[in-house]
Amino acid sequence: MTALLIGNVGVIGDKEAMAEYRAKVLETLQLYGGGFVIRGGEFEVLEGDWRPEHLSVMGFPTAKDARRWYTSPEYRAIVPLREGTHMDLVLVEGEGA
Template structure:
């Protein structure tokens, strides 16, 4: 089953360090079969109270691969670059719908 990670970056503590994190994170995703589907861009909250500020959607072949990435030494090595920055990260697992009936 495909897994998606939905991430929201909130208040950034150190813009320079966060820029370094952003430059390095894609490589760590790719090592575990992942990548960005959407990185940033316009969005609109249609319902609810959640007011994200910067959204990204990452895709992995499985939830296990996403978890391996999240706990990997490669990713853990760059996490300190975003220290003090608010981050939400949600793992969603399921079948990708093709829209056909």
């Protein structure tokens, strides 16, 4: 089953470190079959109260691949770059279109 990671970056701690994180994260995703479906951009809230600040959607072939990426040494090595930055990350698994 296809898996998506939906992420939202809120308050940024260290802007330079976060820029380095953003520059490196795609390479770590690709090692596990993932990549960005959407990264940033304009959005419109059609219902509800959620107001994301910087929304990203990452796609993986399976949830297992997404979990392997999340716990991988490559990704864990760059996580300290986002210290002090608020991030929400949700894994969604389901049938693709």
